[in-house]
Structures are given as structure tokens and as C-alpha cells.
Amino acid sequence: MGTAKQNKPTAGGVALAVAACALCLLPAMARAQLRVGFYDATCPSAEALVRQAVAAAFARDAGLAAGLIRLHFHDCFVRGCDASVLLTVNPGGGKTEREAAPNNPSLRGFDVIDAAKAAVERSCPRTVSCADIVAFAARDSINLTGSVSYQVPAGRRDGRVSNETEALLNLPPxxxxxxxxxxxxxxxxxxxxxxxxxxxxxxxxxxxxxxxxxxxxxxxxxxxxxxxxxxxxxxxxxxxxxxxxxxxxxxxxxxxxxxxxxxxxxxxxxxxxxxxxxxxxxxxxxxxxxxxxxxxxxxxxxxxxxxxxxxxxxGRTEVQTGRCGEVRLNCSVVNPTSSSVELGSSASAVDEEGVAAS
The missing domain is CATH 1.10.420.10 (Peroxidase, domain 2)
Incomplete structure (x- = not known):
């Protein structure tokens, strides 16, 4: 039975992965999969590390807090809260959201997100999505500027598309x-x-x-x-x-x-x-x-x-969760991947026999 397993998913397995991705993109299901304390077991220091990066940036430039709040808003309004606004290259070609007039050159805070991501990666590699880091950073900025505290449901996954035209169409001018x-x-x-x-x-x-x-x-x-x-x-x-x-x-x-x-x-x-x-x-x-x-x-x-x-x-807007999207290693570029992984992270979405993982 062990020799029957293959490293490459079967056609049926890929179909199941696609189906799983389609399901988890449904708004009700995506909302249900976000939860407070999502990283408690896998990366308990995640939110503290983001908070430290935001606080350090705020100490240097208080205006960065507003930039991080706006960054979250501009991310969520285009393709949902999937960190697509952070991408500097669109794998499909063309300009990215980041290059669109509503974001360039006014959008800021990218370096803070990069610093937070680097700290989180050192502590918990390949675990915390850039989309969740953006949401945490916005919350921490709100707390620093307005003494407002709230909990952020997490579990977002990072998208693989960023399109200038979609930013122009979705962001209210x-x-x-x-x-x-x-x-x-x-x-x-x-x-x-x-x-x-x-x-x-x-x-x-x-x-x-x-x-x-x-x-x-x-x-x-x-x-x-x-x-x-x-x-x-x-x-x-x-x-x-x-x-x-x-x-x-x-x-x-x-x-x-x-x-x-x-x-x-x-x-x-x-x-x-x-x-x-x-x-x-x-x-x-x-x-x-x-x-x-x-x-x-x-x-x-x-x-x-x-x-x-x-x-x-x-922060729940059109999120990708579960097996949709990916957890980027570098927030500004998508992970290197095969076409099968693009269908919904097939390495984790299907087991080696092509059966949907639980």
C-alpha cells in the first residue's frame, strides 16, 4: 500500500482541491474559518511580534500608524483582505494594485509589514500570512493612536493576484x-x-x-x-x-x-x-x-x-482561508510554485493518494 502512493496529485485529487478552494471562498464559510487566537498553537508570539514592529515604527514616525490603517483598508477593498496590495509583481503580468494611482505614492507602511514578517518568520517559519500581519498592524496602529483595543480574528491566506485596474474600480476616490x-x-x-x-x-x-x-x-x-x-x-x-x-x-x-x-x-x-x-x-x-x-x-x-x-x-471581506491562497514567505512576491499548487496549495489540500485532507 505504501508503494501505491504518489508524490503528484491525481486528476481527481486536483479536482477536489479546486472544489475545496471554491468552497472556502464562499463569504459565509470564509468568515467562519477566521477566529481569534488562530495562531495560539502554531505561533503564539505572532501578534506580539507584529505589535513590537509597529510600536518601533511609530516611535520613529507617528504618521506611519495612519498609513498602516489605510493599508489594511486598501487591501481589503481589492480582492478582499489577502495582502494583494503588498505585491510588487503580478504573476499574470501588468501593473499591481500597489502601482495604481490611489496607492502610489501615497500608500505607506510596507517596510513596517516587511519588518514584522521578518520577525515572525524567524520565530515561526511559513506559518503567519501577510494578510493577517496587515490586519494585526492596523489594529495595533489604532490602539497606539486612539487607545482602542479589539481582537482580530485571523486565518487569512495570501492571494496570488494583484491588478492595478481592480484597485481603480474598487477603491472609493x-x-x-x-x-x-x-x-x-x-x-x-x-x-x-x-x-x-x-x-x-x-x-x-x-x-x-x-x-x-x-x-x-x-x-x-x-x-x-x-x-x-x-x-x-x-x-x-x-x-x-x-x-x-x-x-x-x-x-x-x-x-x-x-x-x-x-x-x-x-x-x-x-x-x-x-x-x-x-x-x-x-x-x-x-x-x-x-x-x-x-x-x-x-x-x-x-x-x-x-x-x-x-x-x-x-477585515473579513472576501478573505481566502483554509486551503485557498498561500502563506507568503516574502510579502512583496508570491511563493515559487507549480501550477498544481496554484489551484489551492495542492501539497496541503490533497494527500498523496489524491484524497481531500481533513
Whole structure:
């Protein structure tokens, strides 16, 4: 019986692996497979090591916390929370998410994820996914900037595709109307309330001029968007030249009052016409959204509780779990693999006789 075993999966085994992958991509099943304490037995130091890497980076540059929160968001909104935003090469060819205009050059924190991954690999090789590290790092950044603690269900696997076009299609731009925001978040199973809650992350971090340039300049002519305070617009024009581009290295805090503190000041700024982006102002002019803005401006504790819950829910978006995807050895590139492994890590998805593993 031992001689009957083969190292290569049979056609039936590969079919079972594909079926298993298709099943674990179903939203309900994927959510069920994520759990708090996923690495308790296989890598009990994983979350502590990520926390140390984030804390060290935060001590050098407090702004990195906002970058790591945004990194998680931009990852989850494109192909789900699968670390696809970290890839520098798409095996299928073409530009990656990381190269797309919404991410380049504004997205940051990649080096922090790499440092955390290196530490985890030294302790527990081939065990902790980059997607989970991104989720842990976002949680730790929220704790450092806002003293908000929550547990992260883990068990995500890393994807093998990263496509610039998908980033452009899925990420809500700063020019979004209330309807576009609603639709983009609904596509990820997030409600209007959760959209308004998560928008509060704009209370930390900075923005490049290009994201709001059309609110203060029409060509070379100064203008003031109807939803922007004239005095705030004047400050922004003094900072950002009319010919600023995607790569103009000028940034401004999204929340001028407390740019490195996760608080509810964002919601207090909106009624004063000091939402930096057109999309921010949409939360104020839409009646249903405006009611939520008022509630969160009045109650920071309420907003923080809902923000933590919304981050956990967002972190479950279209995840790959079980035998789908892979655990990358290097977060910026996919693992070397054969075509059979690409079908769902066949080495672990089927046993040597082609029977689905339990």
C-alpha cells in the first residue's frame, strides 16, 4: 500500500482541491474559518511580534500608524483582505494594485509589514500570512493612536493576484458622491453606518494635494468648493500650487487639529466645512449620513466602539482561508510554485493518494 502512493496529485485529487478552494471562498464559510487566537498553537508570539514592529515604527514616525490603517483598508477593498496590495509583481503580468494611482505614492507602511514578517518568520517559519500581519498592524496602529483595543480574528491566506485596474474600480476616490460611497461599501457588505464610521479614520494621517486640488483650483484660477470653508481653502491654496500632480511631494494633515490622534474631531470639522475631501463633505450634506456625523461628533466613545466593530467586519471581506491562497514567505512576491499548487496549495489540500485532507 505504501508503494501505491504518489508524490503528484491525481486528476481527481486536483479536482477536489479546486472544489475545496471554491468552497472556502464562499463569504459565509470564509468568515467562519477566521477566529481569534488562530495562531495560539502554531505561533503564539505572532501578534506580539507584529505589535513590537509597529510600536518601533511609530516611535520613529507617528504618521506611519495612519498609513498602516489605510493599508489594511486598501487591501481589503481589492480582492478582499489577502495582502494583494503588498505585491510588487503580478504573476499574470501588468501593473499591481500597489502601482495604481490611489496607492502610489501615497500608500505607506510596507517596510513596517516587511519588518514584522521578518520577525515572525524567524520565530515561526511559513506559518503567519501577510494578510493577517496587515490586519494585526492596523489594529495595533489604532490602539497606539486612539487607545482602542479589539481582537482580530485571523486565518487569512495570501492571494496570488494583484491588478492595478481592480484597485481603480474598487477603491472609493476622494471625489466620491454619497451614492458612490454607499455603493462601493455595499459591494463589500458594509452598511451606510459602517461607511460613515470607517470614514472617521480620516482623523489621522495626511493627504497629497492632488486629492483635493479641484476644490481649490480651476486650472490656475482660485476657487472655493461650496462645501469648503473659504479660510480653509485659502490655507490649502497657499500650500498646494495649482500645477500639483500625483507625485508633488507636498502633504497636509486631514485633521489639522490632531493629525496623529484617532479621535472624533473629524466629525466636528465636517459641519465647519473643513472636510478635506469632496467625499468627506458628502457625509455632511446627505441627511442620513449627517445624522450619524452629529451622533459621532457628540459621543467619541460611541464612535470608537463602532469603529472597532467595523474594522473587524471589514477585515473579513472576501478573505481566502483554509486551503485557498498561500502563506507568503516574502510579502512583496508570491511563493515559487507549480501550477498544481496554484489551484489551492495542492501539497496541503490533497494527500498523496489524491484524497481531500481533513
Amino acid at each position: 476622494p471625489t466620491s458622491t454619497a451614492q458612490i460611497l454607499t455603493d462601493k461599501f455595499a459591494a463589500k457588505n458594509l452598511t451606510v453606518q459602517e461607511m460613515v464610521v470607517l470614514s472617521g479614520a480620516h482623523t489621522v494621517g495626511r493627504s497629497f494635494c492632488i486629492s483635493f486640488l479641484n476644490r481649490i483650483w480651476n486650472g490656475t484660477t482660485p476657487i472655493v468648493d461650496a462645501g469648503l470653508s473659504p479660510s480653509y481653502a485659502a490655507l490649502l491654496r497657499a500650500l498646494c500650487p495649482s500645477n500639483a500632480t500625483q507625485t508633488t511631494p507636498i502633504t497636509t494633515p486631514m485633521d489639522p487639529g490632531s493629525p496623529n490622534v484617532l479621535d472624533n474631531n473629524y466629525y466636528k470639522l465636517l459641519p465647519r466645512n473643513m472636510g478635506l475631501f469632496f467625499s468627506d463633505n458628502q457625509l455632511r450634506v446627505d441627511p442620513a449620513m449627517a445624522a450619524l456625523v452629529t451622533a459621532f461628533a457628540a459621543n467619541e466613545t460611541l464612535w470608537k466602539e463602532r469603529f472597532a466593530a467595523a474594522m473587524v467586519k471589514m
